[in-house]
Amino acid sequence: MATTALGRRGGAAPARLRGRNRGGLTALLFLSPWLIGFSVFFAYPLLATVYFSFHRYDLFTLEWVGLLNYRYLLRDEAAWTAIRNTLWLVVVMVPLRVAFGLGVAQLVTRLKAGTGFFRTIFYLPSLVPLVAGTLGFVFLLNPGTGPVPAILSGLGLPSPDWFGDPSWAKPGLTLLALWSVGDLMVIFLAALLDVPKQLYEAAALDGAGPWQQFFLVTLPVIRPVVMFAAVTGVIQTLQYFTQAMVASRVASGATDSAGTVFVPGYPDGSTLTFPEWLFHQGFRDFAMGYACVLALILFAVSMVFTLILLRQFRGLTEEEA
Structure with missing residues (x-):
């Protein structure tokens, strides 16, 4: 009987874990429209802006200039x-x-x-x-x-x-x-x-x-x-x-x-x-x-x-x- 009780308890833990994973996936599914919009319309443009700020970029050529653009702002x-x-x-x-x-x-x-x-x-x-x-x-x-x-x-x-x-x-x-x-x-x-x-x-x-x-x-x-x-x-x-x-x-x-x-x-x-x-x-x-x-x-x-x-x-x- 003790072995049976341990088996039941051992099987309950994976079940709870699966329930939590399923709940997390459901939450992510409902959050996905916001996450996609945040990533596409805010996070990516912001990171791209930071990246291009260290370059000389005229839509055709891309050249790394470091902090040159930031220094130019000062003058x-x-x-x-x-x-x-x-x-x-x-x-x-x-x-x-x-x-x-x-x-x-x-x-x-x-x-x-x-x-x-x-x-x-x-x-x-x-x-x-x-x-x-x-x-x-x-x-x-x-x-x-x-x-x-x-x-x-x-x-x-x-x-x-x-x-x-x-x-x-x-x-x-x-x-x-x-x-x-x-x-x-x-x-x-x-x-x-x-x-x-x-x-x-x-x-x-x-x-x-x-x-x-x-x-x-x-x-x-x-x-x-x-x-x-x-x-x-x-x-x-x-x-x-x-x-x-x-x-x-x-x-x-x-x-x-x-x-x-x-x-x-x-x-x-x-x-x-x-x-x-x-x-x-x-x-x-x-x-x-x-x-x-x-x-x-x-x-x-x-x-x-x-x-x-x-x-x-x-x-x-x-x-x-």
């Missing part, structure tokens, strides 16, 4: 100009878009009538394609033919050369970003409508005014939404490309005809962003190795900004708890 004046412009947009454009989107959403919630109409009006610009919206915006602010400078001139007010003056080019892009703030407005509007009205009533009974209610009731409740808007805004602005490229080309009058050379960042490099310089190096000059270095820098900076913002958000949440 590339255009790259540092692009870094400064991109950081300016992150520091100025992102907070303004978040504040303006939240302000518009707060205004819509306070309206007594026509809420649906104004919500639609504010949201429509965000549906306009980026290229078309940028073309229209540059035309509206053009000092020679645009209606906005003509109206301001008729009222006796000065009108700057928005996309022709280096000191006004980035503020012009910021105005364009504020004009298309409808996507953030809708998100904030949903968050504001979800704030319990009992909290406002309790704050009013304690003598809190509108501003005190906003800072003591509204902001703490919608703080996760504000953090989401800030994180996504930073990531999108670090990848800011289309609007800057189109605005600089239109303002400079550049065309793609033979014999013309377009220098990105018109005027005087004031609209040159980091992704724009990356695109220029990779697909205009075909310096793919150096473009991979720029891509890795952009990826690392985006990760650092995101981790810092998430860490700050986690700290604020723990303090409230």
Whole structure:
């Protein structure tokens, strides 16, 4: 009988092992779509980018150069100009878009009538394609033919050369970003409508005014939404490309005809962003190795900004708890 019991126990262990292996294979089967997508669309491109960053690569020839591309970044004046412009947009454009989107959403919630109409009006610009919206915006602010400078001139007010003056080019892009703030407005509007009205009533009974209610009731409740808007805004602005490229080309009058050379960042490099310089190096000059270095820098900076913002958000949440 003892031998029979040992045989049973000995047979139970392989059975459990087979059950675990079967469960692991089942889990891998369900995870396979994500694993394949992660490997094909993230892991492999990232490893390939790291590999090509140590080479001189022009799509035809591949030559090992070690850290030469990284050293060239340190003395590339255009790259540092692009870094400064991109950081300016992150520091100025992102907070303004978040504040303006939240302000518009707060205004819509306070309206007594026509809420649906104004919500639609504010949201429509965000549906306009980026290229078309940028073309229209540059035309509206053009000092020679645009209606906005003509109206301001008729009222006796000065009108700057928005996309022709280096000191006004980035503020012009910021105005364009504020004009298309409808996507953030809708998100904030949903968050504001979800704030319990009992909290406002309790704050009013304690003598809190509108501003005190906003800072003591509204902001703490919608703080996760504000953090989401800030994180996504930073990531999108670090990848800011289309609007800057189109605005600089239109303002400079550049065309793609033979014999013309377009220098990105018109005027005087004031609209040159980091992704724009990356695109220029990779697909205009075909310096793919150096473009991979720029891509890795952009990826690392985006990760650092995101981790810092998430860490700050986690700290604020723990303090409230």
